[in-house]
Amino acid sequence: MKTALTIAGSDSGGGAGIQADIKTFSALGVFGMSAITAITSQNTVEVRSVQLIDVNIINDQVAAVLEDIGADAVKIGMLATPDIIQTVAQCLKKYKPKHIVLDPVMISKGGHRLLEEDTMQELKSTLIPLASLVTPNIPEAEVLANMPIHNEPDMYEACRVIKKLGAQAVLIKGGHLQGNPNDLYYEGQTFQLFRGERIETKNVHGTGCTLSAAIAALLAKGKEMPTAIDEAKDYITNAIANSLNIGQGYGPTHHFYHLYECVT
Ligand SMILES: Nc1ncnc2c1ncn2[C@@H]1O[C@H](COP(=O)(O)OP(=O)(O)OP(=O)(O)O)[C@@H](O)[C@H]1O
Ligand SMILES: Cc1ncc(COP(=O)(O)O)c(N)n1
Numbered sequence: 001m002k003t004a005l006t007i008a009g010s011d012s013g014g015g016a017g018i019q020a021d022i023k024t025f026s027a028l029g030v031f032g033m034s035a036i037t038a039i040t041s042q043n044t045v046e047v048r049s050v051q052l053i054d055v056n057i058i059n060d061q062v063a064a065v066l067e068d069i070g071a072d073a074v075k076i077g078m079l080a081t082p083d084i085i086q087t088v089a090q091c092l093k094k095y096k097p098k099h100i101v102l103d104p105v106m107i108s109k110g111g112h113r114l115l116e117e118d119t120m121q122e123l124k125s126t127l128i129p130l131a132s133l134v135t136p137n138i139p140e141a142e143v144l145a146n147m148p149i150h151n152e153p154d155m156y157e158a159c160r161v162i163k164k165l166g167a168q169a170v171l172i173k174g175g176h177l178q179g180n181p182n183d184l185y186y187e188g189q190t191f192q193l194f195r196g197e198r199i200e201t202k203n204v205h206g207t208g209c210t211l212s213a214a215i216a217a218l219l220a221k222g223k224e225m226p227t228a229i230d231e232a233k234d235y236i237t238n239a240i241a242n243s244l245n246i247g248q249g250y251g252p253t254h255h256f257y258h259l260y261e262c263v264t
Contacts, residue, residue, distance in 0.1 A: 002220040003031045005065050005097075006213060007058075007088055008077030009038040009050075009105075009114065015252030016042070016108070016206035021075055023255040024213035028235070030220050033069065035061035037088075038080055040114075044205055044247030047112035052080055055087040062088070066095040072220035073099035075213050076131075080115045082122035089126045099219040102131040102167070103212035104140050109205050109250045120144070129166030133225065135212045136162065138176035152182065152193075159186035169225060171215075173208060185229055192226060194233045203243035203251030210253055211236045 004025050011017035018034050025032030037058055041048040065071065074097045079085050092100060104123055105114050120143050128134055128144075138149050144165065145158035155172050162170045169187040174180075174196075181196040214232035223231065239253035246252070 001029075001031045002072045002217075002222075003033060003069060004073045004075065004213075004216050004220045005033045005035065005062070005071035006075045006077065006216075007035040007037060007062060007079075008075070008209070009040050009080075010036050011040055011042045011206070013043040013205070013247070013252070015044065015250075016209045017077060020206040020209040020252070021077065021213035024210050024235070025217050027255040028214060028217040028221070030072075030217040033065045033071065035065065037084055038078055038114075040078075042108070043249070044251055045249035046110050047108050047114070050080070050114070052084070055083050058084060059087050059091060062091040062095070066091070066097070071097050073097065073101065073216040075216035076100065076102045076127070077209055077212070078105045078114050079123070079127070080119065082116075082119055085119065085122045085127050089130060092127075092130050099132045099216065100130060101212050101216040101219070102127060102134045103208055104128075104134060104136050104144065105208070106140050106143065124165055128162075131167040132219070133169045133171055133215065134162065134165075134167040135171045135173060135208065135215070137173045137208055141172045149177075151177065152184070155184045156186075156191060159184055159191065163188055171229060173211065175204070175207060183229070183233065185226065187225070192229075194229055196233060196237055199237070199240050201240065201243055202249075203245060203253070204240060205250040205252050207236055207240060207253060210239055210255075
């Protein structure tokens, strides 16, 4: 069976972070493993508290998994401090996983900052160059590219700037723009627009986590990057279309078990 490791924060509400990633891996027929970087006390409305995990424990979790089991792909989510980023970067340099999908998580749907102020700079210089794919949403792409993004033409320009930070490829997610949620992919030569149709719902907690975890799972299964993104886009669209109206705030997406044949 193919394996995937998520290095991310825990969301007690189960909609985002580690929980969304593991549900996605399972639904796509990949064995999921985790290295928890932070424990958030979170629900559909708010983040109440955050306990960061000691960097030695983060390092140990990643090392324990990769030295014994290995991972066909790694997905990275919430990394709150420059120290945590450096620790994760050292692990990636040591174990050299084949596929690294980096979701540069900044702010929760409810508006809570999930990383410290100076962290984005560290992410830019230390981690993005190691990534097979970086998947910012519009506000994250604005920070990474250091420019405002108002429309699709701006997304093209931001892709070019972010690509120069050294990732193998960039996927800017269009969910935060008006109109249809189209995502733009760029690997340095050609652009590809992955089109979506907006589903009218407030239950979009964890959509970015789910998309990046689905891409990682599909890469683990041996798909080429554009195919993995295309199928992951279908997966997230379906998960949003069937999202759950639980809690008082932004409800979670719903993960269907695809009963994909497992590639052993
Ligand atoms: N209302 C919607 N209907 C259909 N697709 C959507 C909708 N909102 C977002 N998407 C898609 O979901 C994926 C995640 O995009 P989004 O821009 O929401 O990421 P995000 O802000 O990082 O998510 P989050 O921070 O909630 O984890 C993208 O493929 C985007 O196009
Ligand atoms: C632990 C963790 N990781 C990521 C997110 C982003 O997801 P969202 O923007 O949907 O709140 C989150 N809220 N919590």
